[in-house]
Amino acid sequence: MFCSRLTESKDLHVSSMKTTKRVQHILEKRLKNVRGKPKELKKKGAKIRGMKSRGKRLKSEIRLVREGKKKVTDSIHFPVGVEHFHRLQFGKEQYSFIDRSLYLKDVLVSGVTNFLILRPRRTGKSLFLHMIESFAGIPEYIGEERSAQFGSLEIGVRVKELRARQETLSHKEKVELEDLNRTWSTRSAHPTIFLSFDTAKAPSTKTEAKSYVADIKTRISQVADSYRRIINLHKLPPMLAERLVEISTNKKECYWRTSLRDMCQILKAYYGKDTILLIDEYDSCLNFNIRGGMHAIVKIFLASLLTSALKDNAYLYKSVVMGGSRFIKNGLLSGLNNIDVSDVVNPGVFAPVFGFSDDEVQFLIKQKQECSVRLSEMREMYCGYVVGNAILYNPWSVMNCLHSSELRPFWSSSACPNCILKKLRDDFDTLLEVAAFWKGEGKIMINVDQVNAVYNDDQIIFEDFFWVSLLQAGYVTVAESCDDNTQDIELKIPNGEMHRTFRNWLSGLARGENWSGGTESVRAFVSSGNVDDLVLSVKKIILRASSKNLTSEQSYHNILFAMLYAELPDWIVSSEGESGHDFFELCLIPKQRTQKMAVVIELKHQKNI
Numbered sequence: 001m002f003c004s005r006l007t008e009s010k011d012l013h014v015s016s017m018k019t020t021k022r023v024q025h026i027l028e029k030r031l032k033n034v035r036g037k038p039k040e041l042k043k044k045g046a047k048i049r050g051m052k053s054r055g056k057r058l059k060s061e062i063r064l065v066r067e068g069k070k071k072v073t074d075s076i077h078f079p080v081g082v083e084h085f086h087r088l089q090f091g092k093e094q095y096s097f098i099d100r101s102l103y104l105k106d107v108l109v110s111g112v113t114n115f116l117i118l119r120p121r122r123t124g125k126s127l128f129l130h131m132i133e134s135f136a137g138i139p140e141y142i143g144e145e146r147s148a149q150f151g152s153l154e155i156g157v158r159v160k161e162l163r164a165r166q167e168t169l170s171h172k173e174k175v176e177l178e179d180l181n182r183t184w185s186t187r188s189a190h191p192t193i194f195l196s197f198d199t200a201k202a203p204s205t206k207t208e209a210k211s212y213v214a215d216i217k218t219r220i221s222q223v224a225d226s227y228r229r230i231i232n233l234h235k236l237p238p239m240l241a242e243r244l245v246e247i248s249t250n251k252k253e254c255y256w257r258t259s260l261r262d263m264c265q266i267l268k269a270y271y272g273k274d275t276i277l278l279i280d281e282y283d284s285c286l287n288f289n290i291r292g293g294m295h296a297i298v299k300i301f302l303a304s305l306l307t308s309a310l311k312d313n314a315y316l317y318k319s320v321v322m323g324g325s326r327f328i329k330n331g332l333l334s335g336l337n338n339i340d341v342s343d344v345v346n347p348g349v350f351a352p353v354f355g356f357s358d359d360e361v362q363f364l365i366k367q368k369q370e371c372s373v374r375l376s377e378m379r380e381m382y383c384g385y386v387v388g389n390a391i392l393y394n395p396w397s398v399m400n401c402l403h404s405s406e407l408r409p410f411w412s413s414s415a416c417p418n419c420i421l422k423k424l425r426d427d428f429d430t431l432l433e434v435a436a437f438w439k440g441e442g443k444i445m446i447n448v449d450q451v452n453a454v455y456n457d458d459q460i461i462f463e464d465f466f467w468v469s470l471l472q473a474g475y476v477t478v479a480e481s482c483d484d485n486t487q488d489i490e491l492k493i494p495n496g497e498m499h500r501t502f503r504n505w506l507s508g509l510a511r512g513e514n515w516s517g518g519t520e521s522v523r524a525f526v527s528s529g530n531v532d533d534l535v536l537s538v539k540k541i542i543l544r545a546s547s548k549n550l551t552s553e554q555s556y557h558n559i560l561f562a563m564l565y566a567e568l569p570d571w572i573v574s575s576e577g578e579s580g581h582d583f584f585e586l587c588l589i590p591k592q593r594t595q596k597m598a599v600v601i602e603l604k605h606q607k608n609i
Helices: 012-036 045-066 085-090 100-110 125-136 154-164 172-184 206-230 239-250 261-271 297-309 327-333 357-366 375-382 395-404 418-426 430-439 449-452 460-474 496-507 518-530 533-544 555-567
Strands: 002-004 094-096 114-118 193-194 275-280 316-323 339-342 382-386 390-393 443-446 488-492 572-575 585-588 599-601
Touching: 045 357, 085 094, 085 125, 085 261, 085 297, 094 357, 100 125, 100 154, 100 172, 100 316, 125 193, 125 275, 125 316, 154 172, 193 206, 193 261, 206 239, 206 261, 261 275, 261 297, 275 297, 297 316, 297 496, 357 375, 357 382, 357 390, 357 395, 375 382, 375 395, 375 496, 382 585, 390 395, 395 518, 418 430, 418 449, 418 496, 418 555, 430 555, 443 460, 449 460, 460 488, 488 585, 496 555, 518 533, 555 585
Parallel strands: 002 094, 114 316, 114 339, 193 275, 275 316
Antiparallel strands: 382 390, 443 488, 572 585, 585 599
């Protein structure tokens, strides 16, 4: 397994040295296993000779690695969809990943109790939570193998480095060592509760909402049952022991709204340490098709559950809540004051954590044998996210690119933004904004107060904060880093992958519709100038459009405008303008004077034919 975390003060050479040490550690561990096996195979001479021969080869590899004459790059895998830290660190496969273990101190010994970290999907949020659990969790609960070997990661290497020259440290380094020592003292010391609220579908009906709440109760029950299996109930006060059994057996009469706080109290009574609460995908229940973004049943349950767990919980050491929106701060926990919010506008110390820097991508490329994708191509396709002072790559797309050796829009193709497409189909003003923004002909500005006020009112829905939602979801980024004095934020499309995404939104508004025939006819019109080709494309699109989703003349208007705007870059596509004695629906005007023809399109919608 290879790991590296590059900082601004360290170059790739330093990272390579640490990688070499890690490779050496792996080979020595293999050699130790080889030395033990011949004893078990005394009667199998051929196998003994084979094992001894392998041992000699490993010794030779270790010597070459130590001398810097050999790089071990075979059998290296790039993790795709691996979100459990122990699989990266302790699994059978050798994974290349970027080590973020030094950021453990920013959570575990910070003066803040509650953290709310908001980032787009597939940026390593779950992996970060699992790393915290593996580092600080009780070994008998999380597994002995998961709590081992942190000494070989960045945090362990840095502690050893500072301790070795303790007498010559600067004041800054002494403070750092003190923080790291305090962080190290939390290792394998705290009970942890890890919950994921992830769901395949956000609830919208009463039945779905009840099912979602029941699923959360089951997950809490599973955590309680895991602890019940290793806890000696006789060492707990009878009332707490009874409460643990009640939660773990998922009884209907169980009082669930204080279950997380009660679990913290039970674990404190048994282990003598406060609990670390880790919650992933807390906002997966948000449904932008309903007012307030969340069903009332779900909101009431989560508000009471999380408020009791995070607010005035005397048995809580730290909590880290991951998601994409600020709903928990402004909607569910508006009264929670002691919470540190890190988002893409104000990321704080976690700015570089959920993404890859340019140096880190270079390092990953070097681990790939015969990489067919160049760094410049990956930079253009996946880089450009401005988070604090960092400019980051999309980590999901980078890992998929290295895994498959293909340069494709991996991240944007992994989700279906139905609420975005619905907004573009129904709101022509927003469609015009998106089209102009995509072509670089319009500037989008949002106010920082608007970002902080998202979902503060039950009457606010997704459409009211379209651009803020795109920012939080990762489809756009801030044009430059923000500080405490920033009021107005300019947005931009970060990279080639997102540029393609905007184009796809415009050329096919309804997911699942087949527009290929229409766009082919448009391209034929561009090359031939024959209006019949354009008329044919309009007919094909209208005939293939879903009558369920397109229920008005405006809906057809928006789809045609978007498709024509995306497919005719050398034409001015004008909508609902005044000309002559009336207004036209759509007008196509060539930008080049060599094309002498303009086209006016008129639409009429008839409900019943």
